[in-house]
Amino acid sequence: xxxxxxxxxxxxxxxxxxxxxxxxxxxxxxxxxxxxxxxxxxxxxxxxxxxxxxxxxxxxxxxxxxxxxxxxxxxxxxxxxxxxxxxxxxxxxxxxxxxxxxxxxxxxxxxxxxxxxxxxxxxxxxxxxxxxxxxxxxxxxxxxxxxxxxxxxxxxxxxxxxxxxxxxxxxxxxxxxxxxxxxxxxxxxxxxxxxxxxxxxxxxxxxxxxxxxxxxxxxxxxxxxxxxxxxxxxxxxxxxxxxxxxxxxxxxxxxxxxxxxxxxxxxxxxxxxxxxxxxxxxxxxxxxxxxxxxxxxxxxxxxxxxxxxxxxxxxxxxxxx
Amino acid sequence: xxxxxxxxxxxxxxxxxxxxxxxxxxxxxxxxxxxxxxxxxxxxxxxxxxxxxxxxxxxxxxxxxxxxxxxxxxxxxxxxxxxxxxxxxxxxxxxxxxxxxxxxxxxxxxxxxxxxx
Numbered sequence: 276x277x278x279x280x281x282x283x284x285x286x287x288x289x290x291x292x293x294x295x296x297x298x299x300x301x302x303x304x305x306x307x308x309x310x311x312x313x314x315x316x317x318x319x320x321x322x323x324x325x326x327x328x329x330x331x332x333x334x335x336x337x338x339x340x341x342x343x344x345x346x347x348x349x350x351x352x353x354x355x356x357x358x359x360x361x362x363x364x365x366x367x368x369x370x371x372x373x374x375x376x377x378x379x380x381x382x383x384x385x386x387x388x389x390x391x392x393x394x395x396x397x398x399x400x401x402x403x404x405x406x407x408x409x410x411x412x413x414x415x416x417x418x419x420x421x422x423x424x425x426x427x428x429x430x431x432x433x434x435x436x437x438x439x440x441x442x443x444x445x446x447x448x449x450x451x452x453x454x455x456x457x458x459x460x461x462x463x464x465x466x467x468x469x470x471x472x473x474x475x476x477x478x479x480x481x482x483x484x485x486x487x488x489x490x491x492x493x494x495x496x497x498x499x500x501x502x503x504x505x506x507x508x509x510x511x512x513x514x515x516x517x518x519x520x521x522x523x524x525x526x527x528x529x530x531x532x533x534x535x536x537x538x539x540x541x542x543x544x545x546x547x548x549x550x551x552x553x554x555x556x557x558x559x560x561x562x563x564x565x566x567x568x569x570x571x572x573x574x575x576x577x578x579x580x581x582x583x584x585x586x587x588x589x590x591x592x593x594x595x596x
Numbered sequence: 597x598x599x600x601x602x603x604x605x606x607x608x609x610x611x612x613x614x615x616x617x618x619x620x621x622x623x624x625x626x627x628x629x630x631x632x633x634x635x636x637x638x639x640x641x642x643x644x645x646x647x648x649x650x651x652x653x654x655x656x657x658x659x660x661x662x663x664x665x666x667x668x669x670x671x672x673x674x675x676x677x678x679x680x681x682x683x684x685x686x687x688x689x690x691x692x693x694x695x696x697x698x699x700x701x702x703x704x705x706x707x708x709x710x711x712x713x
Contacts, residue, residue, distance in 0.1 A: 283608050284607065284611055287611045287615075287641075297639055302636065303633050303636040303637075303638075303697065303699075304635070304636035305635060305636060305692065305695050305697075308690065309690070310692075310694065310697050313701075350616045426629070452709055452710055454710065459710055459712065461709070462709065471709050471710070472707070472708040472709050472710075472713055473708060473709065473710050473711075474684065474707075474708035474710070474711045474712070475711075475712055475713045476687070476712065476713035477713075478713070481681070481683075483678075483684065483711070484713070486708060494710075496712045496713045498713060522624060529713050531712055531713060561607070575690065
């Protein structure tokens, strides 16, 4: 056979077997005290950098927030911005989520790995440092009392999704799924044009609670079952109640919140924790809200689902409407 | 002159056979797999269809009945062990102290894009 046939054969083979799908980039990494994963039709590097720089400013146990927690003032743009946005959510939804509870978080050893049950005196002391009146914002400077420690654990993951959303919009990205632990961004439209499918884990079984089908959105979850520790024969949730100083007592076992559009990330993150702490007695106003949607499961295996959300509960999950 | 020569057939086969093999390789990923990552980099991929036991970073894994779970880990809080078995596309087990994660990956179109909660 003549040599000139070989390139023709090779290229024909490539055409026949080819039709490579559109390139999808993926990336997994650990930061913000959780696993982050990115899947996108644009390079993931910028998204990674955004999440990593959020962590540099907002992690309680390293970087800028750790420094600020020892002093009274900072001009860190991330700390200022996330505080400002949290304050506006607090004015809308109340103070269940308290970013001034850092002293309490450290005391309970949440995120630091040192898990102990503190004494009543220690808790009383930590509680005296909390409260939104302890912080103020002015002209790019955030001030607080020296003893007050900020903890953005309930909002930072969602906030980082907001920054990613802005960047992806600017870049005209077509499609991305970005998870920062318990908060995620489902961006744009899937290559096959179908809705995004979100499955909600079962808090105590193998069959998921059900499937949500949705257009672009932010989704955040909260639940007491995933992070906990046991001490003196009791099980403790990682979410603290700033009214009592103890891990929160709630009849809700799983909260999923969907928000849409700009700043939906921090809002969904905030609301997931807020609704979890509030319990089923405070659900009514959330179920009827027009601008965000929720799926909640309580300890009596009942599901609560917002109007206007496409949610299909799975049979045999043990939970029902 | 013959319509088809031996050489023509040889060329057709030379094109067809590698094409089919490459296509088969592309379609092979139909099953469900567990991807085990260390610090974000995939270090091991195992099919959930075959029962197996193995270790990554001192964490012991078991694949059984189309699901994967962590049997033991040197980490202090054992959240990875408590997570239990996972089998659905997108589900993860995370061990923060060891920086190890396991993700179920499936090519099935009907499965979820993301598992939350």
